[in-house]
Amino acid sequence: MNSCSSFSFFLVLLLIITITFAKLSEAACKGPGTYDHWIFFTTPLIAPNGSATDFASALPGTRWPYSGNFYDAPDATAAKALGYDTDLCTYLSADAPQMWQCTGTYIDSFGCSGYLTFSGFFNISAASGVFTVLGGTGDFVGAAGHITDVAKDEGWFLRTLVWKQVDSTAVATSTSTSVATVVTLSAIATWLI
Ligand SMILES: *[C@@H]1O[C@H](CO)[C@@H](O)[C@H](O)[C@H]1NC(C)=O
Ligand SMILES: *[C@@H]1O[C@H](CO)[C@@H](O)[C@H](O)[C@H]1NC(C)=O
DSSP: OOHHHHHHHHHHHHHHHHHHHHHHHHHOOOOSEEEEEEEEOOSOEEOTTSOEEOGGGOOTTOEEEEEEEEESSSOTTTSOEEEEEEEEEEEOOTTSTTEEEEEEEEESOTTOOSEEEEEEEEETTTTEEEEEEEEESGGGTTEEEEEEEEEOGGGEEEEEEEEEEOOHHHHHHHHHHHHHHHHHHHHHHHHHO
């Protein structure tokens, strides 16, 4: 290799390294924190008999489903998708018309991989809800916290995920306790045999 071609080789290598780092930092999962995101609800409600309905004529058992992306701004054409949500709210009782019980899962969201599952209730009169983060898989193992959900203009809802992490020492302790139990039990079993 002459000095000129080794120099261009070096430049190409530098370019590849720079692009790789840029891609990695773009996709990187930042972990626990506060994440604002926007959801647009287009799906009609599903009446208990399976036909389409709306909020005004909802009967107990009416479902309000969503499956699709959520975004960094209330504009699906210009906004960037931050993740994917599957969730379902169910209208429980005519005696408590505000209350819709909701449960959902975020899939590979906020640059992280894995599922984040939540449950809570949406108050139609207040046009807002609060959901408890139940836990998750992958990058979301040990996730706790909550999601607030506030209806804004024209079908857009602003959600804020406050992602906390359960005490990892508590998890480690319970794991080592169960490992110790298994070791003890197998020692006893060996002795008995
Ligand atoms: C389903 O129930 C709604 C009332 O919620 C009623 O208006 C509609 O006719 C029913 N549809 C069928 C197919 O039974
Ligand atoms: C739902 O919101 C309405 C209006 O803000 C409020 O009066 C009501 O108490 C709320 N219901 C529950 C169960 O929190």
